[in-house]
Amino acid sequence: MGSGLKRQGRVGIRDVAKAAGVSPTTVSHALSGKGRISKRTRNRVIEKAEKLGYKPNRSAQQLVTGNSGLIALYAGNSSTPTGRLTSALPDYPFIMNIAMSASVEAIEQGLSMALSSQTSEASGLLQMGVDGAVIVDPEVKDPVNEEFFEAGLPVVTVGRVLGVPEEMNEHWVDVDHNKVTIEVLEHLKKRGAKRVAVISAPVGPSYVNDSLEGYKAWCESTGQEPIFHTLEGRDYEQETRRVTKVLLDEKDRPDAIFCHLQPVSVEVLRAVIAEGLSVPDEIMVATMSDDNKVNNLDGSGMPDLTGCNLHPEQVAREAVRMLASLIAGEEPANRHVYVPAEITARESTNRK
Amino acid sequence: MGSGLKRQGRVGIRDVAKAAGVSPTTVSHALSGKGRISKRTRNRVIEKAEKLGYKPNRSAQQLVTGNSGLIALYAGNSSTPTGRLTSALPDYPFIMNIAMSASVEAIEQGLSMALSSQTSEASGLLQMGVDGAVIVDPEVKDPVNEEFFEAGLPVVTVGRVLGVPEEMNEHWVDVDHNKVTIEVLEHLKKRGAKRVAVISAPVGPSYVNDSLEGYKAWCESTGQEPIFHTLEGRDYEQETRRVTKVLLDEKDRPDAIFCHLQPVSVEVLRAVIAEGLSVPDEIMVATMSDDNKVNNLDGSGMPDLTGCNLHPEQVAREAVRMLASLIAGEEPANRHVYVPAEITARESTNRK
DNA sequence: AAGGCACAGAAAAACGGTTTTTCATTTACT
């Protein structure tokens, strides 16, 4: 009996057909743009369909097209630092953001989405008959990507897969971390920074490379000597405190610190203030990953943190949309999409 | 064309029918237990189906039963403290855990799942034709629950909805927070605690009430005077430090502190140690929410934190399973499910 | 003027199940 009600008034293709005075076939053709029909008829059908609020029945479509309508979202892969305290957390808000937006977009595309973090689940989902996958922040030679590639299923990555031939990672959505890094650096310079240090996330995801490249290029063009540390250990909090101490103890101390991960920036902020230095007057601090719900530190006695809006919602939507095209057998409008990002200046870099 | 391959060798109901020497109808009946067939035939069919690895085609099922096969998971509702620093984080690992397990279980139940946090999206998903919802940690008189109730769609909550008549929250899965709270208190007592204080999460979700009730009952039975603070502000970190200070400054200082939220416990740990007190010898600390990947603090110079394994994966699976029954029109085995939880003792309460 | 050819659209055949109906058998009852 199902839940019973059988979606009473739902308009079907026949209703549209009747309203437009044509056959169901014609409606299908008109809407998919596949058959041969006159422009006039097509427009009339489209208009009627819209007026009636026609939404094709997913199940019926999937039944005939033969795909499952299910996609997998892999997020939070094994290169994410885990195992310690809040060290698993840096990605959570970002991933939740991505996951939720992706989920909504999937529905809009007539797909549904399975969340997965475990690499080990890759083959599981494959066997359940997923039609494709989105992989967020793939690692170098990402194994999930490889598995899907070998199965001949489409994949869109958020960020690029490093270390593989181009044909294994044809489709991706990315933020221009290089550019936004430079934007931050320019911002810091404009606010008076003379020496900017960078504390980078562990290498693996493409954004780390991109950002560091941006930093190096900027150093070259401005003549500053590059100063950067890459976090590697498992306890990023302790590691951050250590690195910050090293930076602050240098004889030619940096006067601005740019970190990739937001929680790292917060830890830096703490360490700097604990050291008796003022932010932003003596040291400016900025982060690349950012969550506007999270970076606003007021009430904690610390200045609000300057960050970058990386538009995770938009990234997720673009990725799902691209994957939907691929599943439909179309070549997507673009195989690579860059989503713009911009700095969100706040108190921690607001040197007068 | 779809992605093309059309799932080549997939076994269908007809294949099973042929193998068992019966009609497709009979196979359907045998597997769903709906028609009238002899036990012998049924068993034969089931055996054959299993041997062939038959999985009914979701799309086909949904097409005929008329439901969309889509469920919504609402997690991270508005009562979650948000807006500040890591204050949005307490729930993330828990929610991600829930979301991923739920997603997997949904697939196994032939459903797929849309993730949603925004209360405002409730009606959106309703209109997309979801068949039901799981709501995690619903707030008092939860509005999403109400909307689904009014639409006549099934809902299973993780935790109970307070402030509504029973018929509006017939189905839920919960952890026995009352019991596990007492278990923790007993543990603390056994380790020598004389005065146990509680720092509770903001009221709203049922688990807060349950745990506090457990605490009060325990106090009554042991003759201890209850000492508890409920976090309310938006900046839980600052609030936690303040409350901890108050507790430590009391003339009859508590020698153990039990917190609901894991990040709060960590902050307490910090504050206690900063105050020059030793954990667990002078003060023991324990948390209710726990993530074994996260509570292991070694390397940070702090003792590992005693917590409770609330089995979020199991909770999620039970909830989805129950919802699946409801959607199928069956009365689920139980309308209320309690998932057991147990203490995970670690260093922070290991007083010799 | 007959044959071929695009063109627009309709009819019919999947897709893979479930549900309802129908049909043969048994079994039960008077």
Add this chain to the structure above:
DNA sequence: AGTAAATGAAAAACCGTTTTTCTGTGCCTT
């Protein structure tokens, strides 16, 4: 024994699309 009821299983109808095949037209060729 004769009819009614219960049982077991098959046949047929249906779910809402897409895809494939088919039917008219009107126009162009030769």
